[in-house]
Amino acid sequence: MENKLDKLNIVGIAGSLRKGSYNRMLLEAAKEIATDSMTIEEFDLSGIPMYNTDVEKSAVPEIVTEFKEKIRAADGLLISTPEYNYSVPGVLKNAIDWASRMPKDTPLHQKPVAMMGGSGGISGTIRAQGHLRQILAHSNMLDLKKPEVLVTKIQEKFDGNGVLTDDALKQHLIRFLAAFENWIRIFKK
Amino acid sequence: MENKLDKLNIVGIAGSLRKGSYNRMLLEAAKEIATDSMTIEEFDLSGIPMYNTDVEKSAVPEIVTEFKEKIRAADGLLISTPEYNYSVPGVLKNAIDWASRMPKDTPLHQKPVAMMGGSGGISGTIRAQGHLRQILAHSNMLDLKKPEVLVTKIQEKFDGNGVLTDDALKQHLIRFLAAFENWIRIFKK
Numbered sequence: 205m206e207n208k209l210d211k212l213n214i215v216g217i218a219g220s221l222r223k224g225s226y227n228r229m230l231l232e233a234a235k236e237i238a239t240d241s242m243t244i245e246e247f248d249l250s251g252i253p254m255y256n257t258d259v260e261k262s263a264v265p266e267i268v269t270e271f272k273e274k275i276r277a278a279d280g281l282l283i284s285t286p287e288y289n290y291s292v293p294g295v296l297k298n299a300i301d302w303a304s305r306m307p308k309d310t311p312l313h314q315k316p317v318a319m320m321g322g323s324g325g326i327s328g329t330i331r332a333q334g335h336l337r338q339i340l341a342h343s344n345m346l347d348l349k350k351p352e353v354l355v356t357k358i359q360e361k362f363d364g365n366g367v368l369t370d371d372a373l374k375q376h377l378i379r380f381l382a383a384f385e386n387w388i389r390i391f392k393k
Numbered sequence: 394m395e396n397k398l399d400k401l402n403i404v405g406i407a408g409s410l411r412k413g414s415y416n417r418m419l420l421e422a423a424k425e426i427a428t429d430s431m432t433i434e435e436f437d438l439s440g441i442p443m444y445n446t447d448v449e450k451s452a453v454p455e456i457v458t459e460f461k462e463k464i465r466a467a468d469g470l471l472i473s474t475p476e477y478n479y480s481v482p483g484v485l486k487n488a489i490d491w492a493s494r495m496p497k498d499t500p501l502h503q504k505p506v507a508m509m510g511g512s513g514g515i516s517g518t519i520r521a522q523g524h525l526r527q528i529l530a531h532s533n534m535l536d537l538k539k540p541e542v543l544v545t546k547i548q549e550k551f552d553g554n555g556v557l558t559d560d561a562l563k564q565h566l567i568r569f570l571a572a573f574e575n576w577i578r579i580f581k582k
Contacts, residue, residue, distance in 0.1 A: 294487025
């Protein structure tokens with residue numbers, strides 16, 4: 205039987221590779237907020253090579269195997285992503301492409317997932333998240349629908365040290381992570 | 394004044410990196426068919442690294458600069474892509490992410506573009522092409538709407554040497570490329 209007090213184990217990924225990424229700050233903020241209910245461990249996508257079926261068939265890169273096993277062992281996946289060209293970054297899509305292979309082996313199948321994103325303007329990554337939900341549906345992932353985390357003017361929400369200073373966003377993340385926890389526990393019963 | 398008989402210069406890209414890619418065969422078939430009206434030169438995406446703003450700010454990779462300049466000098470872009478996870482491959486999206494930078498410098502702005510794709514089953518990359526049109530809209534690219542090239546059971550359309558053997562598809566590609574040529578010449582006038 206599932207012990208309701210067990211902490212959940214979440215893999216977190218950021219869709220941007222740059223060091224000062226606001227979406228990584230958002231993931232860090234979620235990690236801090238979630239400490240009582242879940243442990244969020246970030247997996248850095250920067251070492252994942254371009255997906256190539258020939259490479260996959262000869263030898264799956266070690267980092268890809270590690271990425272897939274981390275997700276397999278986790279209770280859920282948390283994605284924090286910027287929006288590039290009205291969609292998800294190629295970097296994030298490429299990591300999903302690797303993880304989605306093969307149909308009988310993918311750790312994405314029926315894995316709970318939640319998404320967040322922030323932009324410098326007013327879109328809040330709304331188009332990217334629309335695409336992302338469609339992409340994740342291919343692997344039958346269980347995506348938390350609400351509340352959505354669509355952060356506008358994200359650069360105004362953090363201080364120079366990358367610490368979340370916007371209280372409304374902090375309260376929203378608390379509600380979001382509580383909803384994600386409840387969502388995951390439905391499927392763990 | 395534009396000479397109507399000048400051959401058009403097209404950059405072709407395939408969204409799959411594997412050697413035996415059917416979508417590269419499709420691009421090759423288009424190249425053969427188009428000889429009278431346009432020259433299609435393939436640009437291989439396999440050397441393009443993951444997009445990273447930090448890398449871009451310190452030094453844009455040479456291959457990215459080359460990719461952007463090839464597109465800038467071309468009359469149009471022809472994309473042949475498989476569908477991964479109901480969307481475009483991360484490999485293709487990543488190349489577009491690089492090429493779309495920066496707003497005042499991107500060669501994608503108002504560049505004519507046409508897309509093709511094939512799948513092993515019945516989808517014919519229909520979802521991927523839907524996403525791709527939305528992605529290209531960010532750079533205000535001029536996408537040919539019809540005819541669409543959505544190839545089902547693509548493995549049955551080529552022989553063991555990668556040569557297009559399906560006459561219906563060949564005739565369709567002839568119409569498609571003629572429409573692409575007309576589309577490009579509208580904007581060259």
